[in-house]
Amino acid sequence: MSPALTGPPRPGGDSRKRVRPAPRACHDEAVNAPSAVTTPATTRRGSNLPRVGDYNQVVVLEAIRRNVEGLSRVEVAALTGLSPQTVSNICRRLLETGLVEEAGKRGVGPGKPRTLLRLAPRGRFAVGVHLDPALMTFVVLDLVGRPVARSVRPLRPGLGPEQVLGEVAQEVAALVAASGVDPDRIVGLGVAAPGPVDATTGTLMRPPNLPGWDRVAVRDVLADATGLSVLLDKDVVAAVVAELWAGAVGGPGSAVFFYIGTGVGAGLVLHGEVHRGTSGNAGEMGHLITGPDGPPCSCGQRGCIGEVCSPRTVVETARRRGIAGLDAPDRTGPGSPAREDADHRDVVGDALGRLCAVAAQGDPDALELLEDMAVRFAKAAADVVNLLDIDQVVFGGPLWEHLAPVFLRVVPELVRSSAVATPIHPITVRGTSVGADVAAVGAACLVLDQAFSPRSATLLVTH
């Protein structure tokens, strides 16, 4: 294994390695600005005009991004509080760099119609990959967050990290080529992986779900292999960012997004900002105890949600109880390519999907199992809601579509009746519309977010 793959994390390193100096002024400014998430809350400095200028450019871009129908320069000035001259200068730069485009004219009152500006969807792109233990998912998103290309590849258990990351780099190049996107317009590559990660150094520590990946410098290896700027984040952090972009969570309050896939985890948006925690590993909730019974967990307790509500445990319990219809018909012969693909699909997830179908057809045992799962998630959700005073609970992830009917019948009432803040503010419980690719999409959104979103900390130099 090469030193680059196994090097120790470098404290204080930038969270993003820039390998290829990009010639885009706006992008450079945004990347060089400190992010709100990693800025230490030490003594803050006053603001100086050059920085305000950079910040205002991102603020203008954000105002335009939020108004998909298009905004006139006058409207941008009104929304941002900036002077018409400042807005005019910034918009000229944004047009020149291809981030913004003209979107027709709108007449208001007796004056001449005003030219509308909107985000140029094909002005920039970002690539996202989700290193799920079963399946790697790749997406290319345009600047407004729409997928323009997608692929999946099995993460073959026999391969070491170096080989897997080599395959990732190959697949990224192949997907970009197939998408027809100008490679020069790709802002970067976001990688979502199971934790623990060291987001500061872009290192994957020793994730229980990826055996053999011990202190792998994913960011640096992929930056060298792809020539792209790379960031690494934990899968649930990436997933909740996708939810934020899709509008499933957000607003002034606080939200928890429960990801249900191969594992279960929580993504947190607190007061409108993604909460990463000290090292980017927030969202571990597997050992929240949901009740006295359940199979023994590795921690020595019973009833830990990560154990008792894992798709694997639920499917095993269903099999043990003799619930029929969980296994897929075997349509492939041994050794055939189709069989190999099937081996690397999410077999457990598929079985859980069939369990949900059996329950929907009225099987009382299947229904009881799923209701128990929902009650336990409601308990964990209530714990998180009470600890953080959260007003939005969202469920999602690749298995959500199957679980939604039972969960949405059971969970909302239980959460509301357990939340101490119920008399003060509404608590919404709902499912997301972002599908199985949520973590890969989120990884790409993180790249766009880091490059183009305003953060108040860009005004504040820390030292």
Place this chain on the structure above:
Amino acid sequence: MSPALTGPPRPGGDSRKRVRPAPRACHDEAVNAPSAVTTPATTRRGSNLPRVGDYNQVVVLEAIRRNVEGLSRVEVAALTGLSPQTVSNICRRLLETGLVEEAGKRGVGPGKPRTLLRLAPRGRFAVGVHLDPALMTFVVLDLVGRPVARSVRPLRPGLGPEQVLGEVAQEVAALVAASGVDPDRIVGLGVAAPGPVDATTGTLMRPPNLPGWDRVAVRDVLADATGLSVLLDKDVVAAVVAELWAGAVGGPGSAVFFYIGTGVGAGLVLHGEVHRGTSGNAGEMGHLITGPDGPPCSCGQRGCIGEVCSPRTVVETARRRGIAGLDAPDRTGPGSPAREDADHRDVVGDALGRLCAVAAQGDPDALELLEDMAVRFAKAAADVVNLLDIDQVVFGGPLWEHLAPVFLRVVPELVRSSAVATPIHPITVRGTSVGADVAAVGAACLVLDQAFSPRSATLLVTH
């Protein structure tokens, strides 16, 4: 009961009622600025110079506050990045309004010695009160957060909210008079109360620990009765603010402060900012399950930390197991004033203190009980640490001094071995030095904090 006591919460109200227009420019500016905590994260506006001016004044004040030895104007300029002329103007205003004072001169190099500026401790004061169900605590803090006066009064169970708040107003006036502080220099009154609270409207909802207090408009009632600006916050939020001021938590990372008193709760500091949640009720952790056994909780589960680790439960268990030495010698006759005072002291807390003393003398049953309590707190702490990726765990509150020896022997290793981020960053577990008055002190700190701390959101107008 007057309408003012029972009025419904007013959505969107300012979190602080200003009853007496204060003639202090700096204070007014700070109070009128939106706080980072309550600012919705909607479209942000660019910064304009007049606002930057207000903000810079608070930034200068903060720089001076953080350097208790004193700072020269040149050093302020270097630290804040502001121009010497701006710093000079701001410092003149701060001196005129009495917030800052000169603190001698310091010679550096061949030039003339530079005048040092420091916070004027007696430039402003704040009053804090903790409405603990057993005992009300009152403090007056100076501008640097030092208590200059303190008193306690029983919260007599027979009285209604209106009478209790009348007593609070009387005691505030009496304490301020006794302290010798100029009433015109009192910035405001902070109230810490058991949740749920509606911090936006300053209303105490229906706290389980204060029966009969249903939608009591504490802020408005006390503002009318005292003539002071009043803010209401949840007790654990106030407590963690006191810890933040005392330097027990803070820095760039995230911290949880476990408050152990009549109840147990968690105060959260995430990325250097106090986390209040959607309505100021973050920190409820009473139903985190710590294991399969324990007395039944009102929620239907067993092992909830708020039930199994409450001082009342621990003391009851100790009595049931025949552990001797828990009861105080009765030195007072029935009906005597001393007896009445004793009735309103924290009887359960005192018994827990004696249990800890018995354990320290080597009683194995007492020790086992306390170790079980510590193991359960370690489990809850690990859950919170993993959910939020926290790097600092601090225990405190009025009962902490008794529990410290056992907890500090048991908890740190258990938390570290359960935290997924342990390979990435250190996780410190320690006790606080802020004593039994932590919530009252924190309530007063909140007043100072709201008036005088820089918040990046003051730069950002929202709409």
